[in-house]
Amino acid sequence: MSYQVIIDLISATTTKAGLKIACELDTNTCEKGLVVSDAEMAAINIIRDDFHGEWNHTIRPFHPSDRAVNP
Numbered sequence: 497m498s499y500q501v502i503i504d505l506i507s508a509t510t511t512k513a514g515l516k517i518a519c520e521l522d523t524n525t526c527e528k529g530l531v532v533s534d535a536e537m538a539a540i541n542i543i544r545d546d547f548h549g550e551w552n553h554t555i556r557p558f559h560p561s562d563r564a565v566n567p
Contacts (some may be wrong), residue, residue, distance in 0.1 A: 499521050505520040545552035 503519045503521060506517055509517040525540070541556045541558050543554045543556060545554075
């Protein structure tokens with residue numbers, strides 16, 4: 497399977513509501529060995545899906561009232 501096949505499959509995704517997905521290959525390189533601390537991870541408002549939450553999740557900004565609950 498090639499990158500183009502994967503890009504084409506992802507780009508063909510739509511929803512009943514009409515959402516269309518755009519997809520492109522990012523050929524940039526990332527620095528290896530970066531570590532995200534537990535505190536940095538805790539500062540991200542991640543809502544994990546019941547189905548494969550490690551892959552399927554939503555990241556939302558914290559509302560100011562959330563900070564009192566999730567400092």
